[in-house]
Amino acid sequence: xxxxxxxxxASYEFAKSLASSLDVSHVKITEKVFPDGETYIRIPEEAxxxxxxxxxxxxxxxxxxxxxxxxxxxxxxxxxxxxxxRLIVPYLAYARQDKEFLPNEAISIRTILKALRYMGVSELxxxxxxxxxxxxxxxxxxxxxxxxxxxxxxxxxxxNTVVLAPDVGALKRAKIFAEVLKxxxxxxxxxxxxxxxxxxxxxxxxxxxxxNVIIVDDVISTGGxxxxxxxxxxxxxxKEVYVIVAHALMVxxxxxxxxxxxxxxxxxxNTLPKINDPIVEYIDVxxxxxxxxxxxx
Ligand code: R5P
Numbered sequence: 001x002x003x004x005x006x007x008x009x010a011s012y013e014f015a016k017s018l019a020s021s022l023d024v025s026h027v028k029i030t031e032k033v034f035p036d037g038e039t040y041i042r043i044p045e046e047a048x049x050x051x052x053x054x055x056x057x058x059x060x061x062x063x064x065x066x067x068x069x070x071x072x073x074x075x076x077x078x079x080x081x082x083x084x085x086r087l088i089v090p091y092l093a094y095a096r097q098d099k100e101f102l103p104n105e106a107i108s109i110r111t112i113l114k115a116l117r118y119m120g121v122s123e124l125x126x127x128x129x130x131x132x133x134x135x136x137x138x139x140x141x142x143x144x145x146x147x148x149x150x151x152x153x154x155x156x157x158x159x160n161t162v163v164l165a166p167d168v169g170a171l172k173r174a175k176i177f178a179e180v181l182k183x184x185x186x187x188x189x190x191x192x193x194x195x196x197x198x199x200x201x202x203x204x205x206x207x208x209x210x211x212n213v214i215i216v217d218d219v220i221s222t223g224g225x226x227x228x229x230x231x232x233x234x235x236x237x238x239k240e241v242y243v244i245v246a247h248a249l250m251v252x253x254x255x256x257x258x259x260x261x262x263x264x265x266x267x268x269x270n271t272l273p274k275i276n277d278p279i280v281e282y283i284d285v286x287x288x289x290x291x292x293x294x295x296x297x
Pocket of ligand 1: 096166167169170217218219220221222223224225226
């Protein structure tokens with residue numbers, strides 16, 4: 001077995017940590033972009049010596065380029081006779097487009113997962129996909145690795161803390177966290193305008209006065225969800241607000257939004273390119289993913 005990865009920093013660093021935990025070699029692909037924008041990849045000869053390849057590629061922005069790169073790599077590995085191609089996508093982009101919210105929208109995650117399977121991915125692993133049910137679109141074995149148990153063990157939490165989900169969809173995530181920390185947990189009622197993307201929290205009485213709060217979610221994209229939740233919690237008398245997410249995408253000025261909302265710290269997994277700001281602290285989940293993968297060796 002060996003670990004092959006994209007050469008972008010996030011995929012490379014994740015794969016390095018994974019390979020060292022699995023005690024196998026790690027090789028990166030050669031990649032470049034042609035002047036017209038097309039993607040070029042080449043697989044080093046040494047990666048073709050094993051018949052069992054784990055390819056690591058995160059779908060960080062620009063997601064479409066990362067997906068094309070993955071399809072090119074998987075097809076090439078298959079063409080070179082590799083029989084077992086396991087794909088680890090630390091951050092699975094498009095997972096939030098998992099149904100028709102408005103009529104005739106594309107169910108984009110279905111298209112991506114079908115394409116990966118068709119191209120020859122034997123097994124797929126990802127970290128905290130938006131909704132686990134969407135992995136059914138991959139017609140083979142697909143595994144979602146939830147990092148919250150591991151993350152909860154890695155951070156130190158102040159006394160008098162409550163765990164909150166920013167919407168009902170994130171409640172099961174908050175529950176895992178609260179169980180490890182032995183704290184109470186609850187959720188907010190969020191409404192998002194499907195056209196403008198605007199978020200509102202419905203009034204709900206919460207017992208957070210004088211408490212520290214940890215908001216647990218799967219992803220911070222524009223930061224709107226957690227920033228609004230933090231503002232709401234502060235209006236209810238919460239002290240410090242911390243955020244735990246699997247994926248810190250941080251697009252469209254998210255960092256500023258979080259700072260303005262008074263968020264003390266964001267803990268995120270190393271599934272995406274790192275943001276160099278002391279507010280964000282990364283937890284390397286490579287060793288945890290290695291342990292999970294060993295279950296399916
Ligand atoms: C929504 O259901 C997700 O779990 C996240 O809460 C959401 O996608 C985060 O996006 P943003 O940071 O743009 O609010």
